Amino acid sequence: MTLEARAETSAAPAQASSPRWSGVALMMGSGLSNQVGASIAALAFPVLGPAGVVAVRQWVAAVVLLSAGRPNLRSFTAAQWRPVLGLAAVFATMNLTLYAAIDRIGLGLAVTLEFLGPLTVALASSRRRIDLACALAAAVGVVVLTRPRPSTDYLGIGLALIAAVCWGCYILLNRAVGERLPGLQGSAAAAAVSGLLYLPLGAAVLWLHQPTVGSLLCALAAGVLSSAVPFLADLLALRRVPARFFGIFMSVNPVFAALIGMLVLDQYLGAASWLAITVIVTANAVSVGTAASRSEKETNLLR
Incomplete structure (x- = not known):
């Protein structure tokens, strides 16, 4: 083999692995940006309260997604609007709660408990023993996290x-919306609808609480870091890594x-809370990873 051929052979794996590593970096950045944004949002709670911060975040998300998706709202049919309106209501309620x-129980515990949503969706339709084991493990983790204490x-x-x-x-409605409307529309x-829903509430909060410059900057930063950056980073990451790998990485x-x-x-x-978080994260990673791996094998067999 010539030197040129050897160089081309050795360069091929490096080129193939480059997108994977850039995808990992994007996913890491997305996760960190999302949680840093949530922590910065918490800094504005004493002035704006959660409702005021969420209102600003929803407005930022609306601007970002409208710019990216450019939906033709006038062409939407009633059948298309129904899941869109449901998604808007869920989106608004999810962020506020x-x-x-x-604000009440801290960032780590709140995000871990919220994470039970996608884990439940992943496990609900499965009859595999490994998923039953993952569900039981996650349930034990939740019991540990929410165990009664004087400060609970x-x-x-x-x-x-x-x-x-x-x-x-949100996951289920997103699937329905994706089936009825193309792209990000x-x-x-x-x-956009969610942002409109928050106009009266956000205006009232901002009027009554007299926001400081610092609190407004924190709320805007939360909107950018928890909406705009993760959206773009996830979009680019999914072009570089398999969906299975993306789903597993979301567990962190x-x-x-x-x-x-x-x-x-x-x-x-x-220590008990950290152990419970580890169990819940591991249960999700195992469930998502094994389900996607099995799906890939079945697809290959059908080819």
């Missing part, structure tokens, strides 16, 4: 669980949330 939960904030836990239900509904329309978000909550907000979790 999550931020209210973060049951309202905060309830808000986080409502956010989890909303996230599960459905998501962009839902973000509760860990990011707990770490950033500790570093930015001084919210420290005990």
Whole structure:
């Protein structure tokens, strides 16, 4: 083999692996940006409250998605508008309940409990033994996280669980919207409707609370870091890594949330809570990874 041939052979794996590594970097950046944005949002809670911060975030998300999706709203049919309106309502409720939960029980615990939404969707239709084991493991983790203590904030836990239900509904509605509308038009329309829903609430909060420059900057930064950056980063990452790998990597978000909550907000979790988060994250990674691997094998057999 000539030197030129050897160079081409050795360069091929490097070129093939380059997109994968850039995809990992994008996913890492997306997860960190999302949780850093949530922690910065929490800094504005004393002035604007969760509702005020969520309103600003929804407006930022609407601007970003409308710019990217450019939906032709006048051409939407009633059958297309129904899931879009449902998605808008879920989107608005999910963010409000999550931020209210973060305000009461902290970033790490709130995001971990919210993460039960997509995990439940992934496990609900499965009859595999490994998924049953993952569900039981996750349930044990939730029991540990929400175990009764003198300082337990049951309202905060309830808000986080409502956010989890909303996230599960968000996934299902997104599928319906994707089937009825091309590209990002459905998501962009839902973000626009959600932003409109928050106009009266956001205006009232901003009028009554007299926001400071710092709190407004924190709310805007939260919108950019938790909406715009993850959206673009995830879009680019999915072009570089398999969907299965993307789904597994999403599992680290509760860990990011707990770490950033500790570093930015001084919210420290005990050893039992860290163990419970690890169990829930592992259960999701195993369930998503094995399901996608099995799907790939079945697809290959049918070819």
